[in-house]
Amino acid sequence: MTTSLADVAASNVTLRAFLHGLPGVDRVGADQRAAMLGTRSIKTTAKAEAIDLAIRMVDLTTLEGADTPGKVRAMCAKAVRPDPGDPTVPKVAAVCVYPDLVAQAVGALGGSGVKVASVATAFPSGRSSLDVKIADTAFAVAAGADEIDMVIDRGAFLAGDYLKVFEEISAIKAACGRAGDEQDAHLKVILETGELSTYDNVRRASWLAMLAGADFIKTSTGKVQPAATPPVTLVMLEAVRDFLAATGRKVGVKPAGGIRTTKDAVKMLVLVNETVGEGWLSPDWFRLGASTLLNDLLMQRQKMATGRYAGPDYFTLD
Numbered sequence: 213m214t215t216s217l218a219d220v221a222a223s224n225v226t227l228r229a230f231l232h233g234l235p236g237v238d239r240v241g242a243d244q245r246a247a248m249l250g251t252r253s254i255k256t257t258a259k260a261e262a263i264d265l266a267i268r269m270v271d272l273t274t275l276e277g278a279d280t281p282g283k284v285r286a287m288c289a290k291a292v293r294p295d296p297g298d299p300t301v302p303k304v305a306a307v308c309v310y311p312d313l314v315a316q317a318v319g320a321l322g323g324s325g326v327k328v329a330s331v332a333t334a335f336p337s338g339r340s341s342l343d344v345k346i347a348d349t350a351f352a353v354a355a356g357a358d359e360i361d362m363v364i365d366r367g368a369f370l371a372g373d374y375l376k377v378f379e380e381i382s383a384i385k386a387a388c389g390r391a392g393d394e395q396d397a398h399l400k401v402i403l404e405t406g407e408l409s410t411y412d413n414v415r416r417a418s419w420l421a422m423l424a425g426a427d428f429i430k431t432s433t434g435k436v437q438p439a440a441t442p443p444v445t446l447v448m449l450e451a452v453r454d455f456l457a458a459t460g461r462k463v464g465v466k467p468a469g470g471i472r473t474t475k476d477a478v479k480m481l482v483l484v485n486e487t488v489g490e491g492w493l494s495p496d497w498f499r500l501g502a503s504t505l506l507n508d509l510l511m512q513r514q515k516m517a518t519g520r521y522a523g524p525d526y527f528t529l530d
């Protein structure tokens with residue numbers, strides 16, 4: 213890396229030189245390492261702790277055109293008290309909704325400590341003008357969103373217009389700001405890795421997002437396959453580890469899309485532990501974006517406590 217980080221975004225030429233100067237990802241090696249870590253078994257006590265940690269890391273998500281205020285209120289109740297019959301079950305980290313439902317979520321969660329995340333920037337395609345994306349973000353922030361999950365312009369990225377992507381992320385980061393002492397909304401940048409074709413591109417997009425100010429990098433919208441695969445998550449974890457070493461700034465990671473089972477979630481936690489270490493094993497630095505994972509975590513938790521499954525009907529629908 214010959215370009216100083218401060219000068220990287222001076223032009224598309226410097227940005228391109230920097231991103232293409234990053235070490236290439238060994239695809240076979242990344243696939244094998246993720247597969248190998250996925251076979252690790254963990255002790256029963258560690259598994260019980262892992263389930264509770266995974267619950268605390270969930271961004272409980274509904275992102276459907278048919279979402280209603282009632283559905284969001286029910287999801288918020290579940291976020292705060294995932295199992296009404298067991299007060300020892302921890303709260304999830306956040307709920308994730310479309311911008312027009314942020315106010316409903318804020319009202320339903322008030323004071324619970326569960327954050328409200330909202331997708332913005334013409335989610336999921338990201339195809340609109342920058343003005344519209346800024347307005348979309350500002351609307352969600354004004355409604356009380358604690359976190360904004362933006363999508364990058366994959367068209368610009370794949371066309372090699374990295375500066376456009378950088379400037380857009382920087383502009384959305386600015387739109388996450390709040391006046392006075394109020395805390396700014398945290399920015400999660402969705403790479404939509406299923407559309408980026410190569411692990412090299414995933415590494416480049418991760419660095420691009422972090423250089424532009426991302427607080428978190430997120431794999432996917434949940435609308436494109438493949439979504440949060442273990443090797444893609446591994447590549448992104450390596451990127452945040454290397455970014456911290458190069459800049460001193462720590463960035464979080466959120467795999468999202470297709471994480472449905474406790475086994476999937478535990479595999480992710482093993483990846484985190486083995487790649488970036490315990491410092492990321494907290495909801496402040498690692499989230500699991502998922503619409504249907506929570507019920508499986510609750511079922512496995514109950515199975516570990518009582519020795520039997522309660523059955524899917526026992527828990528409210530995700």
Ligand SMILES: O=C[C@H](O)COP(=O)(O)O
Pocket residue numbers: 273275308432433434435468469470471501502503504505
């Ligand atoms: O951000 C989270 C994703 O939209 C959830 O995807 P999922 O429905 O596959 O869990």
